[in-house]
Amino acid sequence: MRSAICLSTMEHHEMRLTVLEDQGDSRDAVAARISRIRELSGLNKKDFSSRLDMSPQAWGDYENGKRDLPLSIAKKLRSVYSVPLEFTYFGIRSDLPHRIATEL
Template sequence: MNTLKILRERENLSQVEIAEKLNITPQRYYLYEKGKRKLPVKIAKKLADYYGVTLEEIFFGD
């Protein structure tokens, strides 16, 4: 399981809900979570701020 999915599920959010918070499409978020598209630093920063974790945790896990 990857870090984005773990963090999202910890907050009981769907991919659609987190995509809305990031102002991106659910399809785009799905690609980030599955590793099929490179996660931009700008989006990673928003996720880190939202989840209260570091950028390192977003990109490299625990």
């Protein structure tokens, strides 16, 4: 007999939030947060990155943690997608737009 562990939607939501917040400011943590933001936008990498005036390949390097996200790109995220620098770099959710914060 196999045993399965199922998380309720709320437990899964809380676990994901903890991961996004607790990872600190490492390259992988920033990559996880910006990847989740793109997913929530409903856009593919090509469309998301074009709104930031960059190639999908460059965006993919940031999202996959291959390169550090420079401040200039984080500022574009803030102006185009309303993602606060505090969330991008540190996982602080207090200034996130309500729609994004509730979907994380």
